[in-house]
Structures are given as C-alpha cells and as structure tokens.
Amino acid sequence: DGGITQSPKYLFRKEGQNVTLSCEQNLNHDAMYWYRQDPGQGLRLIYYSQIVNDFQKGDIAEGYSVSREKKESFPLTVTSAQKNPTAFYLCASSMTGRAYEQYFGPGTRLTVT
Amino acid sequence: QKEVEQNSGPLSVPEGAIASLNCTYSDRVSQSFFWYRQYSGKSPELIMSIYSNGDKEDGRFTAQLNKASQYVSLLIRDSQPSDSATYLCAVNMRDNAGNMLTFGGGTRLMVKP
Numbered sequence: 001d002g003g004i005t006q007s008p009k010y011l012f013r014k015e016g017q018n019v020t021l022s023c024e025q026n027l028n029h030d031a032m033y034w035y036r037q038d039p040g041q042g043l044r045l046i047y048y049s050q051i052v053n054d055f056q057k058g059d060i061a062e063g064y065s066v067s068r069e070k071k072e073s074f075p076l077t078v079t080s081a082q083k084n085p086t087a088f089y090l091c092a093s094s095m096t097g098r099a100y101e102q103y104f105g106p107g108t109r110l111t112v113t
Numbered sequence: 114q115k116e117v118e119q120n121s122g123p124l125s126v127p128e129g130a131i132a133s134l135n136c137t138y139s140d141r142v143s144q145s146f147f148w149y150r151q152y153s154g155k156s157p158e159l160i161m162s163i164y165s166n167g168d169k170e171d172g173r174f175t176a177q178l179n180k181a182s183q184y185v186s187l188l189i190r191d192s193q194p195s196d197s198a199t200y201l202c203a204v205n206m207r208d209n210a211g212n213m214l215t216f217g218g219g220t221r222l223m224v225k226p
Contacts, residue, residue, distance in 0.1 A: 033213075040121060042201055042216040043157070058213075090156055099214050100145050100205055104156035 004105035023091035030096040032074035037088040119217035132189040136202030145205035
C-alpha cells in the first residue's frame with residue numbers, strides 16, 4: 001500500500017523545545033517537500049529536497065531544519081528559534097521535475113504552548 | 114503583492130447551483146495551473162490541472178485558463194454539500210523549473226442543502 005505517512009497526527013510541545021516531525025514515503029519519489037498551513041491560509045513552502053543529501057530553503061525556512069539521509073525519509077525539525085510554530089504541517093512527495101503531481105501526507109498538527 | 118491570489122470566502126451556494134472559484138497569478142510566463150481540494154483537517158488532493166488557454170472539463174468540474182489576463186478559474190456544476198471544502202489554486206511558476214508549486218490562500222466553499 002503506497003503512500004506518505006506522517007507521525008504523529010497531533011503533537012504538543014512546550015515553548016523552547018525542539019520537535020521533529022516525521023515524514024516517510026514508499027512511492028519511490030525523489031522529491032519531497034514540507035509545507036506549513038495556518039488557519040484559513042494556503043500552503044507555504046518550508047524546505048524541499050530533490051535528491052538524497054541535498055535540500056533547498058523554501059519561502060519560510062527560518063527556524064526550521066531538515067535532513068535527507070534516505071530517499072524515503074525527510075524529517076523536519078521545528079527549532080526553538082521558530083517564533084510561531086503552532087500550525088498544520090504537511091509533507092509531500094513527487095517525481096523530480098513533476099512538482100504538480102505532489103502526493104500529500106495526512107499532516108501533523110503541532111501545538112506549542 | 115501575492116504571487117497567487119484567491120478570495121478567501123466563504124463562498125456560499127445552494128445545492129445544485131454552479132460554484133465559481135477564481136484565482137489570479139503574477140508571473141506572466143507561468144505554464145501549469147492546478148486546483149486542489151482540501152477538506153477541513155485533511156491534506157490537499159489534486160482535482161484539476163490545466164496547461165493551455167480555454168476550458169478543460171472533468172465530470173462536474175471545469176477549469177478555465179486565460180493567460181493574457183493571468184487568471185484561472187474552477188467551475189463546479191450541480192454543487193453538492195460534499196463539495197464543501199477549501200479549494201487551493203497552485204501555479205508552477207517560471208523560476209521553479211517544475212520543482213515547486215506556489216499556492217494561493219484558498220477559497221472556502223460552502224454548499225447549502
């Protein structure tokens with residue numbers, strides 16, 4: 001059963017703590033993406049990766065970090081430097097150069113208090 | 114100025130009516146345009162794509178593209194309560210080389226029985 005998994009679905013953290021969101025795909029896609037969505041807003045790109053061991057900043061990378069050690073995995077760390085981390089985080093993947101055919105994971109809702 | 118703009122809504126239509134959702138974009142050289150549907154608390158799903166001027170029909174959905182005026186629209190005929198969702202417009206812009214999508218803020222559609 002192919003797809004993208006994100007865990008956990010809901011995550012709660014105290015302010016000042018780093019937190020890592022998981023994203024795994026078994027679609028054999030080279031490209032992976034992280035988006036942030038705030039209530040009533042569209043998707044804003046945080047980071048994307050087109051190949052293992054390489055990634056690029058999106059529009060709102062400050063306060064976030066990623067790694068891409070395996071093709072299947074693209075974890076996102078929300079650091080304490082992110083001023084407003086509470087949001088819905090979506091991971092997606094696609095074949096390289098085919099960003100229009102992105103498959104999205106179910107998302108992680110992060111709440112920081 | 115936002116690169117991809119949508120009216121946030123909510124757009125309220127009665128069941129059976131035609132819902133018209135609009136999107137404007139800033140990059141005149143953009144080539145690929147997409148509509149995603151997102152139910153509350155869920156991840157977006159691709160419902161329509163359009164690449165050339167004119168209309169593209171798929172079931173009850175019609176996407177319309179006018180590159181000269183830089184707008185793309187989505188028509189939903191015979192609207193159903195199950196169509197109630199947020200509709201995101203996405204554009205593959207010139208400088209993205211197929212590697213990224215730029216999303217609008219979304220229009221929330223409410224179809225009333």
